[in-house]
Every structure is written in structure tokens, then in C-alpha cells.
Amino acid sequence: MTKPPFLRRTAQGVTIELRVQPRARRTMLEPSADTLKAAVTSPPEDGKANDAVIGLIAGEWRLPRSTISVMKGAASRSKVLALAGDPDLLSERIAAWMKRHG
Numbered sequence: 321m322t323k324p325p326f327l328r329r330t331a332q333g334v335t336i337e338l339r340v341q342p343r344a345r346r347t348m349l350e351p352s353a354d355t356l357k358a359a360v361t362s363p364p365e366d367g368k369a370n371d372a373v374i375g376l377i378a379g380e381w382r383l384p385r386s387t388i389s390v391m392k393g394a395a396s397r398s399k400v401l402a403l404a405g406d407p408d409l410l411s412e413r414i415a416a417w418m419k420r421h422g
Contacts, residue, residue, distance in 0.1 A: 326356045329407040342369040349380050
């Protein structure tokens, strides 16, 4: 399987780059050509949108919320999230999700 362009392996797991749209009409996660797009209904205040994005990714990829954190861009639409765990297993899970949603 090819590695998605938004995914990077690290010693602790993987990082993903994504673009977030807060206050969207509906919550969704979708891959595009070179990035991952997340839309959440939560407003971008007091960390609500970040929390919603973490919940969305945890649900879509069936990961514990505690393994996901915002590394960069906490106050920006462009974010980098860290996913803790085995990089091979995480990469396989994300690639399989991409195949279903791409």
C-alpha cells in the first residue's frame, strides 16, 4: 500500500497533517490529493474544535482518544496531530481507511 502524503512515521507513532474547517454543517473526514480535510461543527474557541477533530479521528480510525494529540497548529486551521502507537499498524489502518474513502 502506498503511504498517504499527509502521513509521517516517527519513533513514537505517526504524525498527520490536516486542514480543519470549524463550524461546518456536518462532521466529516476526507482525503484529498495531498492533504486530509476535517470538518467539525464545533466552534474554534476554547479548544472545542481541536477536541472535536481528535474525537473524529479516533472514531474514524478506531483509536483511543488518549493516543492523539495536537502537535502544531492548536490555534490554526492547518494542524499536525501526533498518533502514538506502532507506526506500521497505524500506517496500515490509515491506508486501509484511505482505500475505503478515497
